[in-house]
Amino acid sequence: MKTHKVLPHTADVRLWVEADRLGELFSAALEGMAGLIKKSQSELQKGKRVEDSLKLEAPDVTALLIDFLSLVLTLTHERKAVFTEVSFEKLNETSLNCTIKGFETDGFDDDIKAVTYHEAGVKKNDAGRFETMIVFDI
């Protein structure tokens, strides 16, 4: 099970994500970011399907998540597409191989300048679920 929620922030956007498994946490974060970039998912799904393969390494799991979202954001702008799904061939705390899927679009809603490391910290909460905050620079 996974969930995400947008929380108030004075200037930017704060997204809280929680999931039972690490892969689901990454997936919830991806979905949360996609929802900011394009509000209408039904409109988005009219676009041509696209997919890409990613391979990443990072010093820890928090950096891995932020670097993953940053790379997806870069590809979003380069390919003018919104990525909504991820499937992992490999995922541990410091590396991942995955395929991301989404749809081409002719415009985005929010201009996410960057996925920041600010406030981010992947940890297990008292309920034993993974959670983290993610702040997007808008």
Add this chain to the structure above:
Amino acid sequence: MNMSYDRTSELKLTKISDWIWEIPQSYRSDMRVPARIYASKEMLESTFRDRSLQQLVNVATLPGIQKAALVMPDAHEGYGFPIGGVAATEYPDGIISPGGIGYDINCGVRLLMSKLHFKDVVTMLDKLSQKVFENVPSGVGKSGQVKLSVKELDEVLKEGVNWAVQEGYATEEDQRHIESSGHLASADPRCVSLHAKERGKDQLGTMGAGNHFVEIDRVEEIFDEKVASLLGLTKGQVVIQIHTGSRGLGHQVATDSLKVMMKVMPKYGVSLPDRELAGVPLSSKEGQDYFKGMCAAANFAWTNRQLITHQVRGAWKSVMGDSGGQLGVLYDVAHNIAKIESYKIEGKEKKLIIHRKGATRAFPPHHPEVPAIYQETGQPVLIPGSMGTASYVLVGTEGAMNETFGSTCHGAGRAMSRTQARKEMQGKELLNELTERGVSVQTKDIWSLPEEAPYAYKDVENVVDVVHNAGIAKKVARLKPMAVIKG
């Protein structure tokens, strides 16, 4: 990470003057210098509401930081640095921190001046703003009219506005009215990644979204007749503001460099309380690579504002005809940038690395980096207000040189989250209210319009009064918006 955020309530500020407050170095053991806040007593209450002061305390821990970590009255919470932050570090071995510049490298403001009174333009205003809206691409991910080859993009990154002059998008006269002449010589396109270039290749001459805009204003009030006259400003005159930055290219340069710096910080013995403060010595290879890439992105941003100027001039000529005359550039300032500048520290002239994140350079009269035409007035400082409220033209002062590393505020500063701003009012309602106030708005995204509503920002007049009264800039003129073309 984010240590001591819970100690905000324990912050005890020392009053230095009615406009300056200090958090002593003793507040936290890892502070290397005190933290200074430029604000009125009333504004401190709002500044305390978010984490901006704890972020300022974190800035005071940067290796090589000089004198004090500073924040301007338009401060609000950022990521790593607060927005409105200024930090000077020792040259060349002090830290350069991409977080002290921001993701939108060389986000800045340009002011164009017409020779017309607003009464000559008022009947053409709707047509003019529509034409500007057509000519200047806006919105997220929108392409510009200029598509650059890899070689051309490298030229833009290396040469900045020099390239625009060569290509006929700018005059040499324009260039003389831009901070650093729109060209930082340290720029090296090889320090800009292929991802960044891919994002930037079709974005020259585009506004973007969020708080970026083109705004048609009139000069509503003059505070200093002599300086206004030297700048070429008169009451009632029509002027046009452009607010945008380095677009996706600059965002990518910042993202790429943060990743590199976080990895190599331990090699240089750097440990900081927030990952977004990540930095390395400027003299290191990684520090040099970032600085050269940042300079290239800054060149891109100045060229971007120049191309938008070209497009606005096209709209102006098409609507106003030959009788409209030319639109000249009053000035163009960066408010997210790092520069190598010289200051007197303990009586000795020292080169420093100045980080300005949501802060504007404010050099005084007779400073060698102020253009010849502004030697008597000081450097123009452009402070955009929120949509529907006033903007200001100020000039730099000796006070800024002595106290704030030649820096002052950059805008109104957000006071309310975007989510809350949308809850307060619907886009259509805000549009009607602005129309009643005499401000027309062109936008593709009416749903997001309330995010940039005047009530979502601090009162720009209070912000400007603080910097004026503190002597770190001097008020010259107030501008009133007539038409806003939103990104």
